[in-house]
């Protein structure tokens with residue numbers, strides 16, 4: 001049965017966008033393929049506020065996370081973790097034999113500029129990974145303040161996991177000085193899963209060229225150079241279906257206006273936060289609460305699994321807590337094309353089921 005998804009990815013995709021996935025195929029070495037891919041890049045650069053090259057990858061976001069870490073770490077990576085997705089980045093380092101240290105915050109706490117400063121002051125690291133928006137805890141890290149610290153260490157590559165925030169809140173890549181900013185299609189961009197996107201700076205490319213074994217499929221230099229040589233074409237056959245949908249969806253986003261889109265996300269976030277404070281408790285402090293999903297403390301000791309079962313009968317789905325936070329928290333996503341009215345509706349239905 002179809003359920004309206006309020007989970008933090010994959011998100012519901014409107015029919016007109018889904019239909020674009022059914023566009024007839026073209027050759028991936030044709031001029032039309034170049035035009036399509038260039039068009040996506042140009043629109044993505046506007047969304048990310050960057051002059052850096054955009055790379056697309058036929059994979060989920062994790063592919064480019066692994067690619068960034070592997071391609072650009074020369075000496076040692078400092079992986080800042082505020083939950084499951086920072087932990088994953090660290091696991092990728094270990095699995096690839098990349099020297100790395102994980103610097104964790106308590107669950108529900110952010111990565112602070114001070115933590116970044118302390119780590120970088122040791123001089124041990126030449127790459128930093130930051131989770132912009134941690135989808136397990138609902139924390140949005142203070143990326144502007146962290147970026148100020150990063151600017152004091154211009155030789156360090158700054159990788160940002162913006163998988164669950166790009167398209168839902170402003171990320172000014174060039175102003176922040178982010179070298180590699182990574183996103184997936186199935187979160188705030190409002191598309192089916194299967195394509196990942198990143199921006200890459202010249203500094204990151206120069207760093208990568210000093211790394212001997214970058215792998216191949218996720219070698220960011222390989223992808224970059226193919227784009228340069230073959231006018232926005234890719235080394236292997238990309239998911240053209242996703243690209244048609246993404247190009248179309250970016251037009252829709254431009255039509256809505258990026259600012260309006262970000263404001264809509266914030267408005268929904270505020271509604272859920274206020275509700276969470278009234279009926280339950282927030283996991284994150286207001287200052288660090290995510291604009292794209294809210295992690296709510298299960299302060300009433302309800303069965304989240306049962307709640308979701310009941311919601312399912314009515315055609316809705318929310319998310320249980322992630323990993324260690326299962327049943328201790330639950331998550332409501334307010335991303336992509338979700339409207340304020342839909343958010344009010346899901347909260348009303350939850351109240352009705354729980355009789356609160």
Ligand SMILES: *Cc1c(COP(=O)(O)O)cnc(C)c1O
Pocket residue numbers: 009060061062063085131133134135161162163164184
């Ligand atoms: C979903 C998510 C990922 C993983 O992305 P995939 O596209 O599933 O590989 C990484 N980081 C964050 C913050 C996420 O929310």
